[in-house]
Amino acid sequence: MIGHIKNMAEVLKALGDEKRLKIIKIFASNNNETFCVSDVANQLDISQPATSQHIKILKNIGILEENRRGFRVFYKINSDVLAEYRNDIDELFKTTFEKCQYNFSCDKCPYNNKSLSEKSSNAY
Amino acid sequence: MIGHIKNMAEVLKALGDEKRLKIIKIFASNNNETFCVSDVANQLDISQPATSQHIKILKNIGILEENRRGFRVFYKINSDVLAEYRNDIDELFKTTFEKCQYNFSCDKCPYNNKSLSEKSSNAY
DNA sequence: AATATGTATAAGAGAATGCTTATGCACTTA
DNA sequence: TAAGTGCATAAGCATTCTCTTATACATATT
Numbered sequence: 001m002i003g004h005i006k007n008m009a010e011v012l013k014a015l016g017d018e019k020r021l022k023i024i025k026i027f028a029s030n031n032n033e034t035f036c037v038s039d040v041a042n043q044l045d046i047s048q049p050a051t052s053q054h055i056k057i058l059k060n061i062g063i064l065e066e067n068r069r070g071f072r073v074f075y076k077i078n079s080d081v082l083a084e085y086r087n088d089i090d091e092l093f094k095t096t097f098e099k100c101q102y103n104f105s106c107d108k109c110p111y112n113n114k115s116l117s118e119k120s121s122n123a124y
Numbered sequence: 125m126i127g128h129i130k131n132m133a134e135v136l137k138a139l140g141d142e143k144r145l146k147i148i149k150i151f152a153s154n155n156n157e158t159f160c161v162s163d164v165a166n167q168l169d170i171s172q173p174a175t176s177q178h179i180k181i182l183k184n185i186g187i188l189e190e191n192r193r194g195f196r197v198f199y200k201i202n203s204d205v206l207a208e209y210r211n212d213i214d215e216l217f218k219t220t221f222e223k224c225q226y227n228f229s230c231d232k233c234p235y236n237n238k239s240l241s242e243k244s245s246n247a248y
Numbered sequence: 249a250a251t252a253t254g255t256a257t258a259a260g261a262g263a264a265t266g267c268t269t270a271t272g273c274a275c276t277t278a
Numbered sequence: 279t280a281a282g283t284g285c286a287t288a289a290g291c292a293t294t295c296t297c298t299t300a301t302a303c304a305t306a307t308t
Binding site: 006012013014015017020025082083086090096100 | 223
């Protein structure tokens with residue numbers, strides 16, 4: 001549960017891009033590891049580095065997990081994180097009309113995760 | 125129901141900003157029209173024009189409705205649109221692992237709303 | 249009508265974003 | 279060990295975003 005406006009904004013922003021949403025769906029249908037990064041790049045009609053950069057953003061919020069197979073890298077969805085965000089966002093909508101307990105002083109809010117990238121195995 | 129990646133990205137992007145999320149919550153608690161635009165600007169510690177620009181983005185996706193009272197303007201949440209987006213986003217998560225029927229050719233998808241701003245009474 | 253108040257729009261500056269090409273890195277294979 | 283393959287990172291560029299100040303617009307008040 002992140003439940004905090006600042007973090008929610010970060011997640012929503014990461015998801016708020018057409019190509020990244022497509023990347024998620026492509027990797028979601030990637031159970032047999034059919035698509036590697038270059039395949040996705042072709043599907044999206046952008047370069048491989050551009051694809052890697054989008055993937056990085058999705059890894060940073062923990063939604064994608066790396067799975068290297070030789071010199072190819074496959075990605076899959078972290079279902080737990082996905083489910084968590086699904087809940088958090090729904091909660092955000094559900095509590096829209098409830099007053100913020102900390103009056104938007106995000107720094108004082110216990111739900112304020114310093115960095116969402118801690119969810120990522122590639123946290124630095 | 126928008127149910128389309130391209131439109132979903134637009135909505136998520138509009139919501140993917142800390143200040144805009146705060147604006148939503150502030151206006152959500154604005155039943156008695158306590159806060160006008162300038163009040164919100166003060167709360168967010170940005171200028172009034174910056175606030176108006178954020179509001180415009182939220183109006184464009186239909187989440188905010190204008191209510192002019194004299195020379196002040198108050199805003200309130202359009203609960204129907206909010207509920208719709210809540211559903212759409214939840215659907216997006218729920219169907220993450222389902223294959224896109226149109227193989228991401230958004231132009232062919234019947235759910236592809238040309239412009240979300242049609243939801244706005246200020247559509248142009 | 250003239251003035252006052254509050255909001256929206258315009259214009260411009262600086263930061264952030266998303267792309268490209270070039271290159272380095274990880275791993276495989278001959 | 280050397281060459282090949284695919285991904286990540288670096289650097290640079292164009293575009294978009296978010297802010298500011300200045301100004302136009304809408305409404306109320308005197």
